[in-house]
Amino acid sequence: MPTLTLPAPAKLNLFLHINGRRPDGYHNLQTLFQLLDYGDELSFTVTGNGNDIEFSCSDPALGGGDNLVVRAAKLLQQAANRPVAAKIHLTKRLPAGGGIGGGSSDAATTLLALNHLWGLHLAQTELLLIARQLGADVPVFVYGQSAFAEGVGEQLQAVDLADNWYVVLAPACHVSTAEIFSHKGLTRDTPVIKVAASLQHGTQNDCQALVRELYPPVKSALNWLGQFGPAKLTGTGACVFLAVSNEQEAQRILGQKPDALGGFIARGVNQSPVLSMLAKQIATGV
Ligand SMILES: C[C@@](CO)(OP(=O)(O)O)[C@H](O)COP(=O)(O)OP(=O)(O)OC[C@H]1O[C@@H](n2ccc(N)nc2=O)[C@H](O)[C@@H]1O
Numbered sequence: 535m536p537t538l539t540l541p542a543p544a545k546l547n548l549f550l551h552i553n554g555r556r557p558d559g560y561h562n563l564q565t566l567f568q569l570l571d572y573g574d575e576l577s578f579t580v581t582g583n584g585n586d587i588e589f590s591c592s593d594p595a596l597g598g599g600d601n602l603v604v605r606a607a608k609l610l611q612q613a614a615n616r617p618v619a620a621k622i623h624l625t626k627r628l629p630a631g632g633g634i635g636g637g638s639s640d641a642a643t644t645l646l647a648l649n650h651l652w653g654l655h656l657a658q659t660e661l662l663l664i665a666r667q668l669g670a671d672v673p674v675f676v677y678g679q680s681a682f683a684e685g686v687g688e689q690l691q692a693v694d695l696a697d698n699w700y701v702v703l704a705p706a707c708h709v710s711t712a713e714i715f716s717h718k719g720l721t722r723d724t725p726v727i728k729v730a731a732s733l734q735h736g737t738q739n740d741c742q743a744l745v746r747e748l749y750p751p752v753k754s755a756l757n758w759l760g761q762f763g764p765a766k767l768t769g770t771g772a773c774v775f776l777a778v779s780n781e782q783e784a785q786r787i788l789g790q791k792p793d794a795l796g797g798f799i800a801r802g803v804n805q806s807p808v809l810s811m812l813a814k815q816i817a818t819g820v
């Protein structure tokens with residue numbers, strides 16, 4: 535059986551406004567998702583082993599059955615009316631729990647790849663519903679375009695964003711999304727704005743002040759990157775980022791980072807590389 539290899543791109547939240555708490559405990563938010571050309575990589579091979587999902591990961595700490603990749607594959611199995619099995623390998627490059635959507639993107643790539651390889655022919659709307667069950671950040675990666683998002687992140691509107699490069703720094707700490715959203719100090723009453731206004735004025739991340747105060751490594755990273763321009767937190771962190779106009783500038787800043795910080799540079803993209811690569815693979819018969 536041929537192996538299909540696809541990327542799982544990272545995202546940044548160029549801003550993140552929290553508009554209020556919902557009866558289900560989640561929060562309504564407005565955010566601008568910028569997809570990046572940098573991420574994890576997954577390879578998929580269909581096997582004939584009943585309903586077996588054989589999973590391995592380059593990071594042993596993420597190799598268990600609770601990985602979002604395995605959960606995505608199992609949810610998709612429920613939509614097939616016959617046994618479907620696969621062997622999946624995940625090469626992890628994105629720091630887990632960094633606010634750059636690595637786990638969510640891995641799950642979305644899994645849905646897109648296995649929908650094709652298992653011949654399920656589920657429409658994008660059906661895949662988006664499955665994606666939402668896996669997490670608030672999974673739908674945008676199935677949607678495959680940089681987007682303005684509302685609700686918990688599932689109401690998506692594609693946007694055409696400026697062609698920027700980003701320096702992304704990863705402080706040595708994990709921020710729990712659930713902890714930040716349940717903290718009494720979180721700003722959760724930002725007024726709702728319209729898409730057009732958000733593109734001009736929506737600049738802050740409502741989680742940033744709280745995460746900065748609770749996590750000293752995030753504060754140091756923001757201070758260090760802030761020398762070069764308006765550094766911001768993505769999602770609930772811990773990663774921070776800065777937009778710059780070209781690759782050389784991004785590389786120059788990354789090259790000076792303190793050793794305590796992980797990091798990478800990436801180009802912002804409007805279209806996810808997953809959809810175009812999948813289309814190419816389908817055209818070549820994989
Ligand atoms: C904040 C954001 C912004 O992009 O990013 P991250 O920092 O996680 O990447 C996301 O909305 C996160 O999405 P995701 O990481 O998929 O969250 P989930 O697993 O669905 O939720 C984790 C927990 O966070 C809280 N949560 C999450 C999203 C939301 N809109 N309201 C919430 O209150 C809930 O308590 C939930 O149990």
Ligand SMILES: Nc1ncnc2c1ncn2[C@@H]1O[C@H](COP(=O)(O)OP(=O)(O)O)[C@@H](O)[C@H]1O
Pocket residue numbers: 596600601602603624629630631632633634635636637638639640641671711769771772
């Ligand atoms: N494939 C995966 N990659 C990373 N983390 C995963 C994965 N599957 C499950 N997880 C769990 O999900 C949590 C959040 O992961 P991730 O999507 O990388 O972060 P964030 O939601 O902050 O962007 C991790 O701390 C980890 O425990």
